[in-house]
Amino acid sequence: xxxxxxxxxxxxxxxxxxxxxxxxxxxxxxxxxxxxxxxxxxxxxxxxxxxxxxxxxxxxxxxxxxxxxxxxxxxxxxxxxxxxxxxxxxxxxxxxxxxxxxxxxxxxxxxxxxxxxxxxxxxxxxxxxxxxxxxxxxxxxxxxxxxxxxxxxxxxxxxxxxxxxxxxxxxxxxxxxxxxxxxxxxxxxxxxxxxxxxxxxxxxxxxxxxxxxxxxxxxxxxxxxxxxxxxxxxxxxxxxxxxxxxxxxxxxxxxxxxxxxxxxxxxxxxxxxxxxxxxxxxxxxxxxxxxxxxxxxxxxxxxxxxxxxxxxxxxxxxxxxxxxxxxxxxxxxx
Amino acid sequence: xxxxxxxxxxxxxxxxxxxxxxxxxxxxxxxxxxxxxxxxxxxxxxxxxxxxxxxxxxxxxxxxxxxxxxxxxxxxxxxxxxxxxxxxxxxxxxxxxxxxxxxxxxxxxxxxxxxxxxxxxxxxxxxxxxxxxxxxxxxxxxxxxxxxxxxxxxxxxxxxxxxxxxxxxxxxxxxxxxxxxxxxxxxxxxxxxxxxxxxxxxxxxxxxxxxxxxxxxxxxxxxxxxxxxxxxxxxxxxxxxxxxxxxxxxxxxxxxxxxxxxxxxxxxxxxxxxxxxxxxxxxxxxxxxxxxxxxxxxxxxxxxxxxxxxxxxxxxxxxxxxxxxxxxxxxxxx
Numbered sequence: 096x097x098x099x100x101x102x103x104x105x106x107x108x109x110x111x112x113x114x115x116x117x118x119x120x121x122x123x124x125x126x127x128x129x130x131x132x133x134x135x136x137x138x139x140x141x142x143x144x145x146x147x148x149x150x151x152x153x154x155x156x157x158x159x160x161x162x163x164x165x166x167x168x169x170x171x172x173x174x175x176x177x178x179x180x181x182x183x184x185x186x187x188x189x190x191x192x193x194x195x196x197x198x199x200x201x202x203x204x205x206x207x208x209x210x211x212x213x214x215x216x217x218x219x220x221x222x223x224x225x226x227x228x229x230x231x232x233x234x235x236x237x238x239x240x241x242x243x244x245x246x247x248x249x250x251x252x253x254x255x256x257x258x259x260x261x262x263x264x265x266x267x268x269x270x271x272x273x274x275x276x277x278x279x280x281x282x283x284x285x286x287x288x289x290x291x292x293x294x295x296x297x298x299x300x301x302x303x304x305x306x307x308x309x310x311x312x313x314x315x316x317x318x319x320x321x322x323x324x325x326x327x328x329x330x331x332x333x334x335x336x337x338x339x340x341x342x343x344x345x346x347x348x349x350x351x352x353x354x355x356x357x358x359x360x361x362x363x364x365x366x367x368x369x370x371x372x373x374x375x376x377x378x379x380x381x382x383x384x385x386x387x388x389x390x391x392x393x394x395x396x397x398x399x400x401x402x403x404x405x406x407x408x409x410x411x412x413x414x415x416x417x418x419x420x421x422x423x424x425x426x427x428x429x
Numbered sequence: 430x431x432x433x434x435x436x437x438x439x440x441x442x443x444x445x446x447x448x449x450x451x452x453x454x455x456x457x458x459x460x461x462x463x464x465x466x467x468x469x470x471x472x473x474x475x476x477x478x479x480x481x482x483x484x485x486x487x488x489x490x491x492x493x494x495x496x497x498x499x500x501x502x503x504x505x506x507x508x509x510x511x512x513x514x515x516x517x518x519x520x521x522x523x524x525x526x527x528x529x530x531x532x533x534x535x536x537x538x539x540x541x542x543x544x545x546x547x548x549x550x551x552x553x554x555x556x557x558x559x560x561x562x563x564x565x566x567x568x569x570x571x572x573x574x575x576x577x578x579x580x581x582x583x584x585x586x587x588x589x590x591x592x593x594x595x596x597x598x599x600x601x602x603x604x605x606x607x608x609x610x611x612x613x614x615x616x617x618x619x620x621x622x623x624x625x626x627x628x629x630x631x632x633x634x635x636x637x638x639x640x641x642x643x644x645x646x647x648x649x650x651x652x653x654x655x656x657x658x659x660x661x662x663x664x665x666x667x668x669x670x671x672x673x674x675x676x677x678x679x680x681x682x683x684x685x686x687x688x689x690x691x692x693x694x695x696x697x698x699x700x701x702x703x704x705x706x707x708x709x710x711x712x713x714x715x716x717x718x719x720x721x722x723x724x725x726x727x728x729x730x731x732x733x734x735x736x737x738x739x740x741x742x743x744x745x746x747x748x749x750x751x752x753x754x755x756x757x758x759x760x761x762x763x
Binding site: 181190237238250252254259260261262263264265266267268269271272273274275276277283284285286287350351354355357358359361362363364365366391392393394396397399400401 | 515571586597608617620621684693695696700727728730733
């Protein structure tokens with residue numbers, strides 16, 4: 096087979112985050128991620144450094160997978176990139192990412208030129224949701240909403256098998272839905288955003304506030320009294336250890352999340368809400384009170400057709416979804 | 430031209446409400462409503478009475494328009510019906526409408542059999558939004574969200590020129606988005622729904638609460654001291670008269686609405702939000718503080734592409750939209 100005419104077998108997915116870059120190859124027909132690798136983003140070293148690192152990681156991943164299958168780079172159809180936003184998908188430009196310090200950065204074309212491969216660009220939270228839809232928890236659904244609870248709350252909406260972008264690629268910012276109109280100020284400028292109650296830092300902040308007010312808990316010993324060291328992960332570890340206070344914090348998180356998800360269910364009436372992120376490791380300690388809160392709030396005929404589940408692709412949903420975006424844009428379907 | 434083969438020129442729209450039934454004919458290509466008529470629903474007289482009244486109104490409207498154009502009933506393509514929900518659109522059944530007291534009522538087929546015309550059925554708030562999209566404020570947009578402030582808050586979502594229904598025809602219940610997770614109990618069972626802060630009765634309730642607390646206002650004289658007679662219409666009349674207290678109530682309404690609409694803009698990133706209902710007669714007394722609140726809250730790149738406007742089809746949006754649904758379902762486009 097001559098170069099450039101090899102049968103296309105894989106798409107590369109790149110998940111660019113503020114902390115890590117994750118890269119892997121996904122079979123065009125969907126399936127397990129291959130050649131997966133993760134490196135720190137090291138954004139402080141500048142945009143060129145980050146792009147060079149992504150390019151090197153993509154080349155390494157391609158080499159490792161194709162050589163293992165006795166084929167070449169020509170079997171790779173292209174590269175889907177997921178990046179923090181806001182983005183302009185049409186021009187492939189990152190408009191502004193505070194975490195990376197980039198402004199109007201033509202990420203897609205820089206990658207395409209360096210790799211000599213076609214590239215696509217979409218929002219990281221959209222990609223994570225689309226990944227779950229393609230090969231994760233949402234397989235077979237038509238309409239799905241995804242939430243990733245991390246440093247912030249990322250959101251994505253899949254309607255009829257396509258990412259819903261809205262008129263300026265902003266759609267899906269579910270973390271910035273107000274659940275308390277006079278509530279906590281959010282980094283985005285709004286007040287009472289869901290993100291201020293159910294993101295990782297929000298969970299830690301609420302836990303610390305209660306401990307400072309004197310609530311007894313394992314958490315204090317777990318961080319040797321240094322309350323500022325408490326993170327959402329500490330809270331969920333204490334929940335698993337059976338700490339009643341940590342369980343209360345988790346239940347409160349579930350209630351706030353439940354209020355937000357009930358609104359989403361009343362507005363979008365999706366088949367599924369997929370929740371991803373470290374906090375979901377709390378399992379039924381989170382999901383049981385969350386589902387109860389949604390039952391208490393959402394329209395019955397909307398909640399009856401909606402499953403609320405945990406993501407099935409921890410760590411790789413973004414890579415899988417970035418590849419799915421590439422497939423959708425280049426093949427017309429996923 | 431033989432009967433049944435006449436060129437189809439009009440679609441009938443029926444807007445069934447808890448208080449009134451509105452019927453009119455709309456040219457298939459869109460345009461002014463013709464043969465418009467309104468009658469009380471008189472739901473207490475039973476479902477058969479209401480259906481008979483709707484059938485009679487449709488026949489009268491058809492007769493008045495067709496005879497005026499020297500043509501016959503054969504020039505009517507069919508009838509679009511908008512009804513309070515929840516509905517099952519596939520079977521044309523009203524599942525449950527507390528206002529009418531109906532349960533599992535096969536409205537569409539009863540109308541079709543009585544009229545010998547094909548009928549479609551959709552939610553009244555969806556129809557009102559679709560009407561504004563077809564020939565009202567939203568002409569030419571792709572993605573639009575509609576809110577009708579009345580006894581409740583009806584909502585509808587138009588995406589890519591189609592009503593978005595979700596997986597069980599519930600989508601668009603924007604009035605039942607929680608804007609205060611510990612807020613006022615709503616009839617729907619949820620807490621802090623937008624409807625509890627910005628519907629007509631909610632506006633009146635907030636106005637009365639302040640007056641009872643001693644706020645001076647024209648409103649007291651306008652109802653001869655009978656505070657329970659205050660409605661949203663009284664409040665807006667006092668605003669127009671320059672009453673500072675009523676203006677504060679309107680501004681608060683705008684703030685609550687603004688919090689909800691900012692969330693919708695962050696989630697759906699629409700080109701337009703159309704607000705309809707009697708309260709919009711307050712004009713800039715409502716829209717100016719509303720837009721300011723949205724500016725304060727929503728993502729800039731989402732609000733920059735979104736116009737927030739007043740509906741242009743007061744009283745007829747539901748009829749126009751019901752006809753648009755008929756056209757969409759029977760012709761594949763509107």
